[in-house]
Amino acid sequence: MATACSYFKFELIQGDRTGPRLGRILFRHGVVETPAFFPVGTVGTVKGVSCSELEAVGVRGMLSNAFHIYLRGNLDLIRRLGGLHNFVRFKGMIITDSGGFHIKSLAQHTRVTPEGMQFSSPFDGSRHFLSPEEVVHIQEALDSDVKLPLDVCPSYPEGEKEQEHATRLTLQWYERAQQAVKKPDQGFLGIVQGGFDEALRRWAARETVKFGFHGYAIGGLSVGEPKHLTFQLLQAVNEELPSEQIRYLMGMGKPQDIVTAVEIGTDLFDCVIPTRNARNGTLYTWKEGVIRIRNSSMKDDPCVIEEGCRCPACAGGYSRAFLAYLYRCGEMLALKLLTLHNLFFFQTLMNRIREAVKKGTFGELKTQVLDLFGED
Amino acid sequence: MATACSYFKFELIQGDRTGPRLGRILFRHGVVETPAFFPVGTVGTVKGVSCSELEAVGVRGMLSNAFHIYLRGNLDLIRRLGGLHNFVRFKGMIITDSGGFHIKSLAQHTRVTPEGMQFSSPFDGSRHFLSPEEVVHIQEALDSDVKLPLDVCPSYPEGEKEQEHATRLTLQWYERAQQAVKKPDQGFLGIVQGGFDEALRRWAARETVKFGFHGYAIGGLSVGEPKHLTFQLLQAVNEELPSEQIRYLMGMGKPQDIVTAVEIGTDLFDCVIPTRNARNGTLYTWKEGVIRIRNSSMKDDPCVIEEGCRCPACAGGYSRAFLAYLYRCGEMLALKLLTLHNLFFFQTLMNRIREAVKKGTFGELKTQVLDLFGED
Numbered sequence: 001m002a003t004a005c006s007y008f009k010f011e012l013i014q015g016d017r018t019g020p021r022l023g024r025i026l027f028r029h030g031v032v033e034t035p036a037f038f039p040v041g042t043v044g045t046v047k048g049v050s051c052s053e054l055e056a057v058g059v060r061g062m063l064s065n066a067f068h069i070y071l072r073g074n075l076d077l078i079r080r081l082g083g084l085h086n087f088v089r090f091k092g093m094i095i096t097d098s099g100g101f102h103i104k105s106l107a108q109h110t111r112v113t114p115e116g117m118q119f120s121s122p123f124d125g126s127r128h129f130l131s132p133e134e135v136v137h138i139q140e141a142l143d144s145d146v147k148l149p150l151d152v153c154p155s156y157p158e159g160e161k162e163q164e165h166a167t168r169l170t171l172q173w174y175e176r177a178q179q180a181v182k183k184p185d186q187g188f189l190g191i192v193q194g195g196f197d198e199a200l201r202r203w204a205a206r207e208t209v210k211f212g213f214h215g216y217a218i219g220g221l222s223v224g225e226p227k228h229l230t231f232q233l234l235q236a237v238n239e240e241l242p243s244e245q246i247r248y249l250m251g252m253g254k255p256q257d258i259v260t261a262v263e264i265g266t267d268l269f270d271c272v273i274p275t276r277n278a279r280n281g282t283l284y285t286w287k288e289g290v291i292r293i294r295n296s297s298m299k300d301d302p303c304v305i306e307e308g309c310r311c312p313a314c315a316g317g318y319s320r321a322f323l324a325y326l327y328r329c330g331e332m333l334a335l336k337l338l339t340l341h342n343l344f345f346f347q348t349l350m351n352r353i354r355e356a357v358k359k360g361t362f363g364e365l366k367t368q369v370l371d372l373f374g375e376d
Numbered sequence: 377m378a379t380a381c382s383y384f385k386f387e388l389i390q391g392d393r394t395g396p397r398l399g400r401i402l403f404r405h406g407v408v409e410t411p412a413f414f415p416v417g418t419v420g421t422v423k424g425v426s427c428s429e430l431e432a433v434g435v436r437g438m439l440s441n442a443f444h445i446y447l448r449g450n451l452d453l454i455r456r457l458g459g460l461h462n463f464v465r466f467k468g469m470i471i472t473d474s475g476g477f478h479i480k481s482l483a484q485h486t487r488v489t490p491e492g493m494q495f496s497s498p499f500d501g502s503r504h505f506l507s508p509e510e511v512v513h514i515q516e517a518l519d520s521d522v523k524l525p526l527d528v529c530p531s532y533p534e535g536e537k538e539q540e541h542a543t544r545l546t547l548q549w550y551e552r553a554q555q556a557v558k559k560p561d562q563g564f565l566g567i568v569q570g571g572f573d574e575a576l577r578r579w580a581a582r583e584t585v586k587f588g589f590h591g592y593a594i595g596g597l598s599v600g601e602p603k604h605l606t607f608q609l610l611q612a613v614n615e616e617l618p619s620e621q622i623r624y625l626m627g628m629g630k631p632q633d634i635v636t637a638v639e640i641g642t643d644l645f646d647c648v649i650p651t652r653n654a655r656n657g658t659l660y661t662w663k664e665g666v667i668r669i670r671n672s673s674m675k676d677d678p679c680v681i682e683e684g685c686r687c688p689a690c691a692g693g694y695s696r697a698f699l700a701y702l703y704r705c706g707e708m709l710a711l712k713l714l715t716l717h718n719l720f721f722f723q724t725l726m727n728r729i730r731e732a733v734k735k736g737t738f739g740e741l742k743t744q745v746l747d748l749f750g751e752d
Binding site: 043048068072087088089302318325336337 | 450457678698701704712
């Protein structure tokens, strides 16, 4: 049994085109069992947490952002130092996002032309142009385990014409991106766009598959559209995608979203939810659902966040009262401890999902998660 | 050989009234070799660093602030949870400062009366009154290893009359503080004040000694007076203090200050320098002296902060370029890694000082430190 490969390989172990699946990703430093959840480490690290702390709570990979690293880092130096893994000292899997979504949402004076994206840096106002080819080259310089092609994400709501235009332009860019590849063994996932119309999404999925990517990300969802539409579109896309390749739902989600998406054949997730919510003082637990460290009741609560939890905050014996006090004092340490708790919760959730799919008890777990966290 | 005691015991191993000394502090959780340096953990934790990380870089104690914890924490809960150590999960030594200095420097609408200090909280504007007795009770509730009495610190420059008044009032408060003690075995150090006149300082030292404290802190120095005056006053105080008891210089200092103060008979130090400077991007090294992570040369520097250093940042292989990038991106992780490096540097400095005093080579070490960091 192979336990690693040069960049990225997905093996489907159980399941089919839709319905809960089990699989595994082989990459340079080991194996990631799927369904899996990766936190977001935009600049190459997860906010407030070192890579050894990430590994200690079971995190096996992260989603970083080529756009941010390109604008703020020193690409030549990162290349000379042997790539992003070596620069940030992470042995887990790193997927780099292309920046298509972030250029649209963060940059200023953005102009999307057939050639690529023109924009001003949100950090220093400098003017930049990124083409589909350049975005491939950046990610190959970073030597991430998986690169993603430059895409155009329609906002919600947006007109039919605009959605179709964005979808067609994205597909044209994929052709150019594929031709720009110089590291063919680096993982390269197509991103299925296609806006909010089911037929357009299905068509986009089929067209994206024609490029022969190593697997498929599903992008442009959870950007304001109703939740039932999100999952209707996700199911439609999953029905179109080849079953033996990975399906990676980008930017989602809450525990209730993850179980719903796993149920319809999704393998991989990334989201800022566990880390951003931790920094806002919102914590996930298996007995009380979501709790908030800023609630006044926390000030007097001598218990840990969750009895029996093995995360560094709970296993370290830090009381809710102490964490609330640290948070109130504006201490960074609070943010780290809360982040580690939530990351550990999400890893536990994924462990339980895989266990339940294996045992055929996924339905019960899904009910438990929806009862705890609601459907929305 | 005893390796712990109920709260605090100092043993002088080598040296005398002045000149470099070696000693050790026995406290509930072990031994601290002196000369020693403690970082400042105002609210009970050192900014950005967990207690297990502190211990990993060799930190054996910290200075916390009763004033901050009283205003922002929940004293009753901390008492119920078994004291500050248990609340913050630190097994090292905790000295709690009385707040005299911080009420004067941080609080608003402060009025010093013969009864105590009236002030408004800098956090929520609430009005408070703290008496010398109350400050003892707060620290006994916190159950720190060492408490300090409420004192009045003259500013620099301040008139002779004001300095003498502050000194006399402080001594009156020590009498009340001693009478308020309910935990006589908790370490209790007198703070030698006395402003900036050598005769007044000497008198204050002799008067403070009459109260029979477990040892002596030297306060009110390094608040703007010239450096030669600081050390002239410190030497005068050390000459007045009993040689068998600890001398703890509060709020200093830089490496060059520490070696200078050790040379004239000082045992213990606390300062924000390693932690605050780290957060400002200023780092201590043994080969290049002080370096600044914000310097543009750092962006391209693939080396660690200091080759051969065993701190988590250097031993973790984080390049200067990466740390500069993280710092530029405003990532908390940068502050933690830089803080750990500086804390490790200060622990190494104290190790080298003790080793040099033992071997009789302290003069050479002092020259090396002054050459690296200057005299001021």
